[in-house]
Amino acid sequence: ARELLFQSEKIDLVSNMAASVAHEIRNPLTVTNGFLQLLRQSQTITKDEQKYIEFSLIELKRAEGIVSDFLAFSRPQCANMVYSNLQAETEYVKNIMTPYANMHKVQMQLSFRNNLTLQYDKNQIQQCFINLFKNAIEAMRETGGTLSVDVIEDVKAVIVKINDTGIGMGKEEIAQLGRPYYSTKKEGTGLGMMMVYSTISKLNGKIKVESEKGKGTTFIINIPAA
Ligand code: ADP
Numbered sequence: 001a002r003e004l005l006f007q008s009e010k011i012d013l014v015s016n017m018a019a020s021v022a023h024e025i026r027n028p029l030t031v032t033n034g035f036l037q038l039l040r041q042s043q044t045i046t047k048d049e050q051k052y053i054e055f056s057l058i059e060l061k062r063a064e065g066i067v068s069d070f071l072a073f074s075r076p077q078c079a080n081m082v083y084s085n086l087q088a089e090t091e092y093v094k095n096i097m098t099p100y101a102n103m104h105k106v107q108m109q110l111s112f113r114n115n116l117t118l119q120y121d122k123n124q125i126q127q128c129f130i131n132l133f134k135n136a137i138e139a140m141r142e143t144g145g146t147l148s149v150d151v152i153e154d155v156k157a158v159i160v161k162i163n164d165t166g167i168g169m170g171k172e173e174i175a176q177l178g179r180p181y182y183s184t185k186k187e188g189t190g191l192g193m194m195m196v197y198s199t200i201s202k203l204n205g206k207i208k209v210e211s212e213k214g215k216g217t218t219f220i221i222n223i224p225a226a
């Protein structure tokens with residue numbers, strides 16, 4: 001229990017810093033990226049210099065990935081608090097993830113059977129869904145497939161089921177989910193699921209994972225109504 005406490009204190013600390021740092025870092029990253037793109041087009045640089053620019057661009061992209069996975073990872077903020085049923089957030093995330101889904105031949109299906117209201121931080125829930133949708137799409141990137149999201153109502157809770165037909169996970173992999181920096185991807189940050197677990201636990205919610213290697217994965221998120 002002591003270790004758990006330390007763990008959650010650590011995550012709180014990280015989340016406070018991340019909120020302010022992420023926004024501030026994004027601008028210089030964008031500017032640097034722009035200048036490197038210009039430099040890359042120069043006619044006078046050598047092959048070696050060209051290579052250094054490519055490496056720099058790859059590393060910048062990595063930094064950008066970390067910032068993206070983290071952007072809304074902060075304490076709930078009053079200005080962002082809403083009472084709602086998650087439909088608007090789910091639809092918003094579907095819209096912004098559509099190009100990424102198309103790129104990987106993934107169909108997205110949403111369904112809603114829910115009238116309960118929750119109180120939550122809009123930005124954090126969106127970020128949480130972005131991370132879950134992104135992982136689902138990436139799990140299907142070799143094959144294409146279907147991402148189904150169902151928002152349904154239980155007696156006093158809202159249940160969100162996020163199902164993909166992707167590569168799936170074994171028991172050991174499921175056990176690692178949410179551990180900072182755990183990633184099986186070449187370009188992964190291993191921060192997305194940590195953000196998801198942290199956000200859902202702030203809402204007193206629970207996450208169940210059902211997965212089978214080669215078949216796909218379902219995340220079942222249960223959030224008690226306000
Ligand atoms: P990242 O996506 O940067 O690797 P995450 O914290 O988002 O980091 O996810 C951690 C790991 O959990 C992923 O690298 C992947 O191995 C596994 N994972 C998460 N979601 C899924 C999924 N839907 N299907 C298969 N594996 C998943």
Ligand code: MG
Pocket residue numbers: 131134135192193
């Ligand atoms: Mg991820």
